[in-house]
Amino acid sequence: MQDDSGRIVGIVVSLILLLVNGCASLPLDYEQVPSYAISDTQDTPLGRKVGPAVAAHPSSSGFYPLSSGMDAFVARYALIDQAQRSLDIQYYIWHSDTTGTLLVDGLLRAADRGVRIRILLDDLDTAGKDRSIALIDAHPNVEIRLYNPFVNRSARAVDFATDLKRVNRRMHNKSLTADNQATIVGGRNIGNEYFGAVSHAEFSDLDVLALGPVVKDVSTMFDKYWNSEWVIPVNSFAKRQTITEEALAKAREGFNKKVSEMKDGPYVEALKQSGVLQRTRFREMQFSWGEAVLLYDDPSKVVTTEVNAETHLAPKLVPYIRNTTEELIIISPYFVPGDALVNALGDMVQRGIRVRILTNSLAANDVGVVHAGYMRYRIPLLKRGVELYEFKAVQESKGQHGKNWSGSSQASLHAKTFGLDRRMVFVGSFNLDPRSVALNTEMGVLFESPELAGALGEAFDHDIENAAYRLELKSMPPDEYGSPQYALEWVTLKNGDEIRYRVEPDTSWWQRFMTGFLSIFVIESFL
Numbered sequence: 001m002q003d004d005s006g007r008i009v010g011i012v013v014s015l016i017l018l019l020v021n022g023c024a025s026l027p028l029d030y031e032q033v034p035s036y037a038i039s040d041t042q043d044t045p046l047g048r049k050v051g052p053a054v055a056a057h058p059s060s061s062g063f064y065p066l067s068s069g070m071d072a073f074v075a076r077y078a079l080i081d082q083a084q085r086s087l088d089i090q091y092y093i094w095h096s097d098t099t100g101t102l103l104v105d106g107l108l109r110a111a112d113r114g115v116r117i118r119i120l121l122d123d124l125d126t127a128g129k130d131r132s133i134a135l136i137d138a139h140p141n142v143e144i145r146l147y148n149p150f151v152n153r154s155a156r157a158v159d160f161a162t163d164l165k166r167v168n169r170r171m172h173n174k175s176l177t178a179d180n181q182a183t184i185v186g187g188r189n190i191g192n193e194y195f196g197a198v199s200h201a202e203f204s205d206l207d208v209l210a211l212g213p214v215v216k217d218v219s220t221m222f223d224k225y226w227n228s229e230w231v232i233p234v235n236s237f238a239k240r241q242t243i244t245e246e247a248l249a250k251a252r253e254g255f256n257k258k259v260s261e262m263k264d265g266p267y268v269e270a271l272k273q274s275g276v277l278q279r280t281r282f283r284e285m286q287f288s289w290g291e292a293v294l295l296y297d298d299p300s301k302v303v304t305t306e307v308n309a310e311t312h313l314a315p316k317l318v319p320y321i322r323n324t325t326e327e328l329i330i331i332s333p334y335f336v337p338g339d340a341l342v343n344a345l346g347d348m349v350q351r352g353i354r355v356r357i358l359t360n361s362l363a364a365n366d367v368g369v370v371h372a373g374y375m376r377y378r379i380p381l382l383k384r385g386v387e388l389y390e391f392k393a394v395q396e397s398k399g400q401h402g403k404n405w406s407g408s409s410q411a412s413l414h415a416k417t418f419g420l421d422r423r424m425v426f427v428g429s430f431n432l433d434p435r436s437v438a439l440n441t442e443m444g445v446l447f448e449s450p451e452l453a454g455a456l457g458e459a460f461d462h463d464i465e466n467a468a469y470r471l472e473l474k475s476m477p478p479d480e481y482g483s484p485q486y487a488l489e490w491v492t493l494k495n496g497d498e499i500r501y502r503v504e505p506d507t508s509w510w511q512r513f514m515t516g517f518l519s520i521f522v523i524e525s526f527l
Helices: 002-022 045-056 069-082 098-112 130-137 156-162 213-226 234-240 245-263 266-274 313-322 338-350 368-383 434-439 450-467 509-521
Strands: 061-066 086-091 116-122 142-147 175-178 182-186 202-204 207-211 231-233 288-290 292-296 327-331 354-360 387-391 411-413 417-420 424-428 443-448 468-476 485-494 497-501
Touching: 045 069, 045 207, 061 069, 061 213, 061 443, 069 098, 069 175, 069 182, 069 207, 069 266, 086 098, 086 213, 098 116, 098 130, 098 142, 098 245, 098 266, 116 213, 130 142, 130 234, 130 245, 142 234, 175 213, 182 213, 182 424, 182 443, 207 213, 207 443, 213 292, 213 443, 231 234, 245 266, 292 313, 313 417, 313 424, 313 434, 313 443, 327 450, 338 354, 338 368, 354 368, 354 411, 354 450, 368 387, 368 468, 368 485, 368 509, 387 411, 387 450, 417 450, 424 450, 450 468, 450 485
Parallel strands: 086 116, 116 142, 202 411, 327 354, 354 387
Antiparallel strands: 061 207, 061 288, 086 175, 142 231, 175 182, 182 207, 292 443, 327 417, 387 468, 417 424, 424 443, 468 485, 485 497
């Protein structure tokens, strides 16, 4: 009886603590000093390097694609290493693995030489990292702020239980801007899986390194987020973080030792062997120049319910897609179109526009519930004439990096890219799913580049059936009411031979069953 009473008391105490925590609020007694991008940077090393090319294309922006994970990592490290005045960095995820740690090392070295560093992180991925983030923020030249932070730092489930409407909205933006002269935007977060290092899976992704007017646009967007009311300095939570000079020195010593070990490791050795370092020097890069527009959600999206062009990216992108006349290519790892978009894409096909879509297969998708939402639309899309492809979870080895180096045998599509009429390309963080449209903040750059848009189209023409499964409809006997019935087939090439699958390739019966079961109940607005 005493045991039962003690258990009841424990439950009551837990409930009281839950309610107390649930009623907690974000810090209000903090100082948030506005700051803005440094504009007078033409005389920096980066400014002098890119200045002649920018001056030669006064009304255009230059773009260089970063499709290789290693290239994408080194390009970021190079910008950090060459920055002299400022670094403005905005990410959804920053892992504490090899690549994440090496980039932090680069940032601390930049801060040591006097570079002003502003880091804006979404708070979802910072769980358990408050101490580490506070230690980095303690550097006098580094300031870190959090977008839409959680109240309960060590019990975030409480926030999800008591404040889901707010904390379900996250900042998905990704950018790194050095000296207001060069920026990297695209689909990659910071972590091994994005940069070809050892991880559970290797993400196939795309960023662009950009120069010219679009860089200033990215800086303007960053300032808008940085100074918004939905962003809170990490030091506002400092009451829970006591950092002495001794603790700071000890932490830096331990961090430097960790970095030294990583620099002697296989990933950095692979970088040295690959020639990546040479390819990411500005002199050797062939930039594609054209007009560009930066599209992004307003930071107030966290409290906005109506989707409109004043605050949301999606309505700003729609007119460009509507104006497509010949071909639309959509690459989106998470693709849940909804009936309206299915009909819109079908209408485009009816007008003679070729529409091709690449998304993840069930085996390649790292978020199975999203696949459950997507799978409802496969047959309707194919019936309307849309060409649909699903990315393979296991890609053929290409002998990458000149050695026997491979980050992972498991592959997943992560790029968010659109090609319009082989003339324009969109690269960014925006997925074609309800979460990107209505919940998370997103960004991306739409630019004119027949070279890059043409290369995207040619890749679809020649390589897609090796990298992905082409979906086809197979007619089945009509049901008891005479309505036509269809089944799906997955078609691919292997060693030049066509292979057909009647179930989702590379999956188990249990995976298919659970995903099909979820598709009945999943709430699309949360995907």
